[in-house]
Amino acid sequence: MKSFLFRLYLSLMKFRAHFTTMENNNIVILNGSGRSGSNGYAFYKWLLLNHPEYNVSLIEPWPSSHLKWEAWQKIGAARYVITTHQPFKVRKHQINVQLWHGVPLKRMGIMANNTRYRDNKRNEKLWHKNADIVASSSDLYETLMSACMAIETEKYHKLGFPRLDLLDKPVISKEQLLKDLFNTTDSEAQIGIYMPTFRYELEDKTIMDKIKEGNFFAFEDFDGEKLNAELAKRHQYLIVKLHPYEMRLFANFKSNYSNIAFLNNDYLFDHNYDLYELLGDTDFLMTDFSSIYFDYLHLNKPIVFVTNFLQQYKKTRGLLLSPYDEITPGICVDSEAELINNLDHLDNQQIVNRRLYWLHLTSEAKGDSYCQNVFEYMTQEYRG
Incomplete structure (x- = not known):
């Protein structure tokens, strides 16, 4: 109606x-x-x-x-x-x-x-x-x-x-982004950004409950303090950019993490930024089924694919390309333990070659x- x-x-x-x-x-x-x-x-x-x-x-x-x-x-x-x-x-x-x-x-x-x-x-x-x-x-x-x-x-x-024009021209420096979102300076900083797709359409209340509790990956083994500590050891910083609906679930959630920060639309609107005007400052991307990874190929930087709901998503909505591990040029993880085990080696030459292959297929303009x-x-x- x-x-x-x-x-x-x-x-x-x-x-x-x-x-x-x-x-x-x-x-x-x-x-x-x-x-x-x-x-x-x-x-x-x-x-x-x-x-x-x-x-x-x-x-x-x-x-x-x-x-x-x-x-x-x-x-x-x-x-x-x-x-x-x-x-x-x-x-x-x-x-x-x-x-x-x-x-x-x-x-x-x-x-x-x-x-x-x-x-x-x-x-x-x-x-x-x-x-x-x-x-x-x-x-x-x-x-x-x-x-x-x-x-x-x-x-x-x-x-x-048009948004691809923004990737190699960040509106602020990496140092400023680090200061704005993490309130720190770090000459060795590696900034990652996590951008999952809209998980509400999986129609699984348990996923939304996990997110509401602060488990933004909805991992079964999620431990925010442990993940933060592992990132800090490596001078890695993770920006979490959830779908606006999921961010609203965080209304009363205050992040005390030193190396994990939540990016909401207020920051972008207040500064008249588009997210893509900041992506050039990041060092790696984490996503699941979001098409942002095709755009991120233009930066030729590491991509981590989070697969804990892969089978569920295939069944509920479906993917246009498969098999998933062949179309995703990066490391795939389905748990926090697996993610932490890969933080030291997010990239290698074989993955670089696969990124360039997919960039060639998706960018002819x-x-x-x-x-x-x-x-x-x-x-x-x-x-x-």
Whole structure:
């Protein structure tokens, strides 16, 4: 019922916004990715800096039933509508540029085990009707996305993803990041970041209970003090960036760890940072089924894959590629004990070679700036 009412709301607001006068130099970005690696936000910041001749508006969070009418007027007046999730536009003559939010590893749409036929068919129609330009990174990306969303091949253009422009240009130094999050200085510091996928969809209350108790890995053998001590011995620092829903479970959790810090969206919004503007300062990534690892390949740094819910995730939603240990160029661990045993040797030449192999498969877009690629294509191909 909620989804029906929300679709009805969108239809009504689209109808009203349709009567707003469209201007060719108006760009609106509907950002559904927050600050955790948003192509929309990265593109927005780049446009403000490089193309002041355009009127650029950032609408977030999107989608939302709480937008002011002024926001809908901006959407209706835009020639170009940039989206990070479902394609959207108010009128036929607008140009929708679909930036999506990652190379998919998890099944979604018609490929997922936990979606409904009716919803999938509705999504297919939205992509067919509304998406004009789908930014792509590779043939593999296009194959995976079309398997899930049935996107027509002519919509794809290998322009690259704007957020990747941020990886090699951190907005602050590693020393400043260490001071901000850990309140310390350490010339030998190695900073890691742990970014798991959204585990709530596993529909397992025991996982959420573990997270609520402070067990952010949801390991059976979790011991936060022990892990912190092992990290400290090695001058390693771990940033924990959970899904916003999981972070809310930590409302009353105060970290007293010296080498583990929790990064929430407040820090990013307060400083106008996107997470990808900090990733270049990190030395290794830890994740499970999040597609962030495809992006992190561009930094050519170690990746640790946490697999304690691998079989459960395969059954509940499914993965697009397998076997898992072949598609993940890094060390796999399913317990804290195994993680600690690998902290001294996160990388080797064989793993480096595998990272480069997967980077080659997932990154074919050319150019020095993916933001520039997207801007030039959308404005030159679709002139007013």
